[in-house]
Amino acid sequence: MRLTAGARTTRPAVLTGDTIGDDPVRVVDRATGTVIRRLDPGRAALVAYPGAVLLYRGRRFQVGGERPSYGAGSEVGAELHGEDVQTIRIRSIHTSILEPGELRPLSLGGATIRGGLSAVRVSETVTGARRHRSDGTLDGITGFEPIRASFRSFARVLLVGSTSEPALQALANLLRPCLAAVLDGGEEGLEIATAQRLELEGRAEEAGGGPLEGPALFLIDTYEGGAGYARAADARVLREALRLASAILEESCCESGCSRCVRTIHSHVEDPSKAALDRAGARVLTSRLLGLDRERG
Numbered sequence: 200m201r202l203t204a205g206a207r208t209t210r211p212a213v214l215t216g217d218t219i220g221d222d223p224v225r226v227v228d229r230a231t232g233t234v235i236r237r238l239d240p241g242r243a244a245l246v247a248y249p250g251a252v253l254l255y256r257g258r259r260f261q262v263g264g265e266r267p268s269y270g271a272g273s274e275v276g277a278e279l280h281g282e283d284v285q286t287i288r289i290r291s292i293h294t295s296i297l298e299p300g301e302l303r304p305l306s307l308g309g310a311t312i313r314g315g316l317s318a319v320r321v322s323e324t325v326t327g328a329r330r331h332r333s334d335g336t337l338d339g340i341t342g343f344e345p346i347r348a349s350f351r352s353f354a355r356v357l358l359v360g361s362t363s364e365p366a367l368q369a370l371a372n373l374l375r376p377c378l379a380a381v382l383d384g385g386e387e388g389l390e391i392a393t394a395q396r397l398e399l400e401g402r403a404e405e406a407g408g409g410p411l412e413g414p415a416l417f418l419i420d421t422y423e424g425g426a427g428y429a430r431a432a433d434a435r436v437l438r439e440a441l442r443l444a445s446a447i448l449e450e451s452c453c454e455s456g457c458s459r460c461v462r463t464i465h466s467h468v469e470d471p472s473k474a475a476l477d478r479a480g481a482r483v484l485t486s487r488l489l490g491l492d493r494e495r496g
């Protein structure tokens with residue numbers, strides 16, 4: 200593993216997303232001038248961060264190592280990258296609920312849970328990137344001054360019922376690619392976060408359905424204002440994605456989680472409390488949500 204110190208600047212970049220509607224930030228191939236990405240200034244630093252590898256027409260381009268400017272109308276330089284690698288942000292995401300919306304009773308085939316769309320504020324901090332080869336092995340880690348972004352969006356909140364944090368985290372990791380497979384484009388548009396304990400004040404008295412507090416999954420639309428991914432992840436989509444996840448969990452690839460199941464390349468988190476993954480627990484949770492536990496008797 201190579202450790203590379205990234206470009207250092209004196210102050211972290213703080214983005215607010217208030218610039219939406221202005222000229223886009225263009226990521227440009229330095230050799231030819233070809234525009235390989237047009238990005239909203241509010242999100243550009245989260246996509247075209249220093250060292251990011253971006254795909255364009257089947258070829259890989261790497262953003263320069265110096266901290267670029269992400270102002271409206273600015274240009275970010277990138278160069279053709281010969282190696283078959285991809286980059287993943289090292290980041291933390293904090294979600295606060297602005298308006299909880301209605302969390303309705305919901306069944307995905309099994310136990311009744313609660314789910315609904317909530318207006319949220321998403322605060323994302325990117326502190327570096329990991330480079331992976333096409334076989335999933337780690338090629339290197341780059342660190343840089345934190346890039347922070349804060350924006351309003353929507354999240355689908357699912358109160359999944361009693362489970363452990365490692366089981367919930369394992370399912371969240373697995374659900375990400377499964378949801379992306381069901382929702383076209385969801386890989387970039389949906390982020391999945393977990394909460395060990397979600398409490399909605401003054402809502403405990405609502406009758407019927409599943410619990411109104413406890414462990415929760417957040418399916419967060421990562422576009423400013425929401426691009427519709429959280430809304431699109433309805434019961435039908437969730438059921439389909441969970442069935443895909445269940446099929447993977449039924450495979451006997453490993454005992455405690457590997458890169459083919461719950462230890463996906465997106466699974467790195469800064470928060471050590473979320474580093475433990477419980478593959479067996481995720482299987483139990485998925486079976487309960489889909490009602491497979493009852494079918495088995």
Ligand SMILES: [Zn+2]
Pocket residue numbers: 452453454456457458459460461
């Ligand atoms: Zn595995």
